[in-house]
Amino acid sequence: MSQQLSIGPHTVSPPVVLAPMAGITNAPFRTLCREFSGGRGLFVSEMITTRALVERNEKTMQLVHFDAGESPRSIQLYGVDPATVGKAARMIAEEDLADHIDLNFGCPVPKVTRKGGGSALPYKRNLLRDILREAVAGAGGLPVTMKMRKGIDDDHLTYLDAGRIAVAEGVDAIALHGRTAAQHYGGTADWDAIARLKESVPEIPVLGNGDIWSAADGVRMMRETGCDGVVVGRGCLGRPWLFGDLVAAFDGRGEAGYARPTLREVADVMVRHARLLGEWLGDEARGVIDFRKHVAWYTKGFSVGSQMRRRLAVSGSLDELRSLLEELDLDQQWPSGADGPRGRTSGRNRVVLPDGWLKDPYERTAVAADAELDTSGG
Secondary structure, three states: OOOOEEEOOEEEOOOEEEOOOOOOOOHHHHHHHHHHHOOOOEEEEEEEEHHHHHOOOHHHHHHOOOOOOOOOOEEEEEOOOHHHHHHHHHHHHHOOOOOEEEEEEOOOOHHHHOOOOHHHHHHOHHHHHHHHHHHHHHHOOOOEEEEEEOEOOOOOEOHHHHHHHHHHOOOOEEEEEOOOOOOOOOOOOOHHHHHHHHHHOOOOOEEEEOOOOOHHHHHHHHHHHOOOEEEEOHHHOOOOOHHHHHHHHHOOOHHHHOOOOOHHHHHHHHHHHHHHHHHHHOOHHHHHHHHHHHHHHHHOOOOOOHHHHHHHOOOOOHHHHHHHHHOOOOOOOOOHHHOOOOOOOOOOOOOOOOOOOOOOOOOOOOOOHHHOOOOOOO
């Protein structure tokens, strides 16, 4: 099992990637994950909408800011129009905004798929081809990768066709989330599909994504599927130290090197996370408000109590957050209930698609202009 991953000129060791997550993987969270990993791995930005980037939307330009220590700088783009995607890639290359471009074809949310974007788009094979071609051409020498799902549902799987198209168009690596759009985040990820994709596109690295809740899961996925790296999403919510665990696992230290923080140590990370958000946003209160969504993830499994969780989740300043945390029994050891699944787990039965979307997978269709979200971050 290889201990490193090559994405264009960049070597990622261990072969571990932080998945882009809207509202989560901003610069402060990437900083925490990178620190726990000792700077090892690849940490991808929140989703950046190509139209908003080209139009230099203020929020978007903040989201493409990287800290000085981030290398390589990795941006995920979401786009549905080949020309706009090409312009965005060219802008990134010419203005030195990043070192790596990842393309989002995995988002399953209805506001995206109902317009033909995200995980719905690869069904239109020629549209996918056109977007990839423009992205690679616009990026110049920057590596371009893509993240996708198995397909729309079990009757409309697209990942093998999409993989061959990606190879033909010069994409440098592919990440596959082993679920369909219809599954959303429910059920169990299909790691066998990751193995099949690896067999289908031996020319480029394949990364696996889905149900990596621990460092041991990441090692097991690579061993069982033959994939070249792992992409970690919901498993690190409230656990940025998971990347330190992954480094330990791939270095052969196993569970002896895993973090098992006390609640006191978790509380220190929570306050630091909120402080970093405030510094990034330029306003302490805004930072604490943005942090609120992380409270349940950080405190999962600990004896905190529902009333205290609610109080923490409405705190409005660093002092208030800190004082509330000091009311807890901070000597609590890491609980077994803190391991395992976290984040959204609900599944969906039907994917919302544009009218007639499934009629012809090879139709060279144009996606409606309003499918291109006008704001980044999801």
